[in-house]
Amino acid sequence: MSRRGLLSVIVGCLIFTLAPFASAQNRPDPAQFREQRLNRIKEQLGSSDDEWKVLQPKIEKIMDAQRETFAGFGGFRRGGGGGGGGADNQPQSAIAKASADLRTTLENKDAPADEIAKKLAAVREARDSARKNLQTAQKELKDVLTQRQEAVLVTMGMLE
DSSP: OOHHHHHHHHHHHHHHHHHHHHHHHHOOOHHHHHHHHHHHHHHHHTOOHHHHHHHHHHHHHHHHHHHHHHTTOSTTOSSOSSSSSSTTOOOOOHHHHHHHHHHHHHHSTTOOHHHHHHHHHHHHHHHHHHHHHHHHHHHHHHTTOOHHHHHHHHHTTSOO
16 A cells, blocks of 8 residues: 555544544534524514513423424434433433333334334324424414514424
């Protein structure tokens, strides 16, 4: 192998070895990300500080409900598949817990059908509950918005 080829292999190995450390250091802080998102929402809504005191908790409730609703859709990844317990130190959601239980059951190729059905029903129940919580939070927010603010939040995916 030529020196250039050997050097390329060494550089590649170094990049491969050090990449996880670099990405961990560059990972955004979830609290900062949330704060930045809330600031963008406030700005786009054109809310006064007094108005924001009413809107912010309702918007945060929707953000939490959306996170809960989409938790557990991570396929067969290990570690809960989304919805908490990870880098943002959020508690694991009911959907993520039920999904993890279902995945654990499915890993056993000899799991009885009734056990699978029970775990599947738990996932569906958790998802239905999360959807209802999201709809309730969205309705509570819509009740205090102007038409323009509602339209802005629809375009942002916060409201249906």
